[in-house]
Amino acid sequence: MxxxxxxxxxxxxxxxxxxxxxxxxxxxxxxxxxxxxxxxxxxxxxxxxxxxxxxxxxxxxxxxxxxxxxxxxxxxxxxxxxxxxxxxxxxxxxxxxxxxRCRLSVAEPESLADEDRPERWSHVRIATKYPELTRRHFARRGVQAECIRLSGAVELAPQLGLSQRIVDLVASGATLRANRLAEVETIAEVxxxxxxxxxxxxxxxxxxxxxxxxxxxxxxxx
Amino acid sequence: MDRTADPGLLPQGLRDILPPDASFEAAAVERLLAAFAARGYERVKPPLIEFEDGFLKGAGVDVARQTFRLMDPESRRMLALRSDITPQVARIAATRLKNAPRPLRLSYAGQVLQVSGGQLRPERQFGQAGVELIGADGPAADAEMVLLAAEALAELGLPGLAIDLNLPTLVATVARSLGFDDAAVARLRLVLDRKDEAAVRPIAGDRAGVFIALLRAFGPAEEALRRLGDVSLPDGARAELAQLAEAVAQIRRHAPALELTLDPVEHRGFEYQSGISFVLFAPEARGELGRGGRYRTQAGESATGFTLYTDTLLRALPRPAPARRILLPADAGAEEGARLRRQGWVTIAALSDTADPIAEARRLGCSHLLVRGAAEPVETSRKKR
Structure with missing residues (x-):
C-alpha cells in the first residue's frame, strides 16, 4: 500500500x-x-x-x-x-x-597529467561520488577502475594520497585549478x-x- | 560461515511467509487458477529444475542472467533452477503436447527463484501464476489475454487495475526501415526506454522526429492510436499498429471501462516478445503486478500469455476478514466440532481441561468459546460471571 x-x-x-x-x-x-x-x-x-x-x-x-x-x-x-x-x-x-549545466570529468594532479598515457592504463584507482558510472566508463575502454566512494571534497583525495585520480562534476574548473588538478577526460555533459x-x-x-x-x-x- | 548469526536469518531476498499471509496467498492463487480453468486453460506442472540448455532455448537473455545453475551428479549435465515458468510451458507445448489440438490453452502456478531481486521487489523467490495461449495468431488472441487478466483480477477483488499496452517490435521495425544498424537500434531502445527525448537526437540525427513522435504518442489507448495515425511510418510498422488497433477495439467491446494506456516504445523486459505485449499495474501496488505478450516457442509457433507475480498481487488485494475461531473444550464431542466447521467456524480443540477456558480461548486467538453446545463470544461470557 x-x-x-x-x-x-x-x-x-x-x-x-x-x-x-x-x-x-x-x-x-x-x-x-x-x-x-x-x-x-x-x-x-x-x-x-x-x-x-x-x-x-x-x-x-x-x-x-x-x-x-x-x-x-x-x-x-x-x-x-x-x-x-x-x-x-x-x-x-x-x-x-x-x-x-556542467560536465563529469576525470581529473588528476597537473604534475601527473603532463606525462600520463591513458591508453596504457589497465587499472586505475579513482575517488568519486559516482563509483558505478566510473566503473562502467572505464570498463568500456577495457580498464579496471577501483573506486573509492566519497560523499564530498573529492578534490582532496589526490593531495592526501587517497587516489591519484578523481571523477567529479566540473562547472567552471575553478575548484580543480585551486587544487592543482587538470581535467584529462570528459565522461559526459550534464x-x-x-x-x-x-x-x-x-x-x-x-x-x-x-x-x-x-x-x-x-x-x-x- | 558466521556462527554467531541468528538462526532465523535467511539469505537476502528470501523469507518465511507466516499466518495469515501464507493461506491468503494460496487461496488467491487457487482462485486465479479457477478463473483460468473456467475459460478452458488447463493446468500443467513443470518441474523445479531441468536441463539448462532446454530451459534457456528460446528464453530471453534476461532469463539466462537470472537463473541459478547447478551440476547434476547423476547425468553430469548442468541444470537450471527455473527463474520463470513461461519457458517451461512453451517447451511443453513444443514437445510433449506438440500434437494436441491448437489453439492450446495452458495455465500454471508455482514458485521461481532468481539470482538477484529487483529494485522494487527485493524478493528472489516469488510465485508466478499465469496462462499461455499457443498456436493462435492475430488480434483476437491478444485481446483474449488482456481480457482474461482483467477478468481474473476483478474476480479476485483487485481494486483498480491499469493495463499498459506495448508494441516492443515497433521501434526496431521503424529504425531498420530508416537504415539504422543493430548497434544504433540498441542505443535508441535504451534512451527510448527512459523516455529521454534529449538523447534521441544525438543518435538519430535528422531522423529523430519519428522516434520523438512515437515517444510522445503515449497515453490512453484510443488517444495514442489517434496520435500514431498522424505519424508517418513505414508499411511494416503500419501493419503492426493495425493489428494493435484491432486488438484494442476487441478489448473495448468487452471491457469499455477498462483503464487502458498505450506506450508504443516501451521495450524493457520484453526482449523475447515478438508482438503485442502488456504490463499490469495497480495503483495500490508499487511496480508491476504482472506482464504478458506475444512470443515464439522453440518450435517456432506463435504464442501469447501472461504471468502474475503473486507477492506483488497480494500487496494490492484487500486483506480477507480474519477467520472466526472457536475453542472446543477437551470433552466436546466430535459431532459438535463437525457441525461448527460446517457453519464456517475454525475449531481449535483444547487438548486438556483448563481452569480458565476463557483465558485459554483468548491466549489461542479464539473470539468464541463453546459453552454447553453454543458459541459464546469470549468478551460477553466474561461479563456474565
Whole structure:
C-alpha cells in the first residue's frame, strides 16, 4: 500500500545548485511553492504549491532519484549525473530542463597529467561520488577502475594520497585549478532532467502528463 | 560461515511467509487458477529444475542472467533452477503436447527463484501464476489475454487495475526501415526506454522526429492510436499498429471501462516478445503486478500469455476478514466440532481441561468459546460471571 493517497502528487527537488535555477523554471510553468520553501533553514519537509494536487519535497540530489524510483515521489528534478550513476529502470526522464549545466570529468594532479598515457592504463584507482558510472566508463575502454566512494571534497583525495585520480562534476574548473588538478577526460555533459516514476505515469497519466507538458514548455521557453 | 548469526536469518531476498499471509496467498492463487480453468486453460506442472540448455532455448537473455545453475551428479549435465515458468510451458507445448489440438490453452502456478531481486521487489523467490495461449495468431488472441487478466483480477477483488499496452517490435521495425544498424537500434531502445527525448537526437540525427513522435504518442489507448495515425511510418510498422488497433477495439467491446494506456516504445523486459505485449499495474501496488505478450516457442509457433507475480498481487488485494475461531473444550464431542466447521467456524480443540477456558480461548486467538453446545463470544461470557 502506498502511504501517499491518490490525492496529491509529490515532486522531489534537489537541495543546492540545481534548485536555484529550477525555481524560476517552475515559476514559468505556473508552479509556485509556498513562501516557506525559500527559507534555507526551514525545518518543514513538505511544501504546498499554488496547485492543489501538487506538493514539493526538498531532499539531497542523489535521493531525488531514489524517492521517485520507489514512487514515494512521482516527479522530480535531478542532474543527469545522478541518473547515470543509478540507472534505475523505474525512472523516465522525459524533459531536458537545460539547467544545472556542467560536465563529469576525470581529473588528476597537473604534475601527473603532463606525462600520463591513458591508453596504457589497465587499472586505475579513482575517488568519486559516482563509483558505478566510473566503473562502467572505464570498463568500456577495457580498464579496471577501483573506486573509492566519497560523499564530498573529492578534490582532496589526490593531495592526501587517497587516489591519484578523481571523477567529479566540473562547472567552471575553478575548484580543480585551486587544487592543482587538470581535467584529462570528459565522461559526459550534464544537465538537469525532469524525472517521472514509470508506474505512476501509467496509472495516473491524466494528472501527470499535463504537468510534464507545462514544464517542457517552460524549459524550451527559458 | 558466521556462527554467531541468528538462526532465523535467511539469505537476502528470501523469507518465511507466516499466518495469515501464507493461506491468503494460496487461496488467491487457487482462485486465479479457477478463473483460468473456467475459460478452458488447463493446468500443467513443470518441474523445479531441468536441463539448462532446454530451459534457456528460446528464453530471453534476461532469463539466462537470472537463473541459478547447478551440476547434476547423476547425468553430469548442468541444470537450471527455473527463474520463470513461461519457458517451461512453451517447451511443453513444443514437445510433449506438440500434437494436441491448437489453439492450446495452458495455465500454471508455482514458485521461481532468481539470482538477484529487483529494485522494487527485493524478493528472489516469488510465485508466478499465469496462462499461455499457443498456436493462435492475430488480434483476437491478444485481446483474449488482456481480457482474461482483467477478468481474473476483478474476480479476485483487485481494486483498480491499469493495463499498459506495448508494441516492443515497433521501434526496431521503424529504425531498420530508416537504415539504422543493430548497434544504433540498441542505443535508441535504451534512451527510448527512459523516455529521454534529449538523447534521441544525438543518435538519430535528422531522423529523430519519428522516434520523438512515437515517444510522445503515449497515453490512453484510443488517444495514442489517434496520435500514431498522424505519424508517418513505414508499411511494416503500419501493419503492426493495425493489428494493435484491432486488438484494442476487441478489448473495448468487452471491457469499455477498462483503464487502458498505450506506450508504443516501451521495450524493457520484453526482449523475447515478438508482438503485442502488456504490463499490469495497480495503483495500490508499487511496480508491476504482472506482464504478458506475444512470443515464439522453440518450435517456432506463435504464442501469447501472461504471468502474475503473486507477492506483488497480494500487496494490492484487500486483506480477507480474519477467520472466526472457536475453542472446543477437551470433552466436546466430535459431532459438535463437525457441525461448527460446517457453519464456517475454525475449531481449535483444547487438548486438556483448563481452569480458565476463557483465558485459554483468548491466549489461542479464539473470539468464541463453546459453552454447553453454543458459541459464546469470549468478551460477553466474561461479563456474565
Amino acid at each position: 502506498r502511504a501517499e493517497g491518490a490525492a496529491a502528487l509529490v515532486m522531489a527537488l534537489p537541495k543546492g545548485r540545481i534548485l536555484e535555477e529550477a525555481l524560476p523554471l517552475l515559476e514559468r510553468a505556473g508552479i509556485r511553492p509556498e513562501p516557506e520553501f525559500a527559507r534555507e533553514d526551514s525545518r518543514q519537509l513538505r511544501f504546498a504549491t499554488n496547485l492543489p494536487g501538487l506538493v514539493l519535497v526538498r531532499v539531497r540530489s542523489f535521493d531525488v532519484a531514489t524517492f521517485v524510483a520507489f514512487d514515494a515521489a512521482q516527479l522530480g528534478i535531478v542532474g543527469s549525473d545522478v541518473l547515470m550513476e543509478f540507472d534505475y529502470p523505474e525512472l523516465y526522464a522525459p524533459v531536458d530542463l537545460g539547467i544545472g 544537465t538537469a532532467r525532469l524525472i517521472v516514476n514509470r508506474a505512476a505515469l501509467k496509472t495516473r497519466h491524466a494528472a501527470i502528463q499535463p504537468l510534464i507538458e507545462r514544464i517542457r514548455e517552460a524549459a524550451h521557453a527559458g
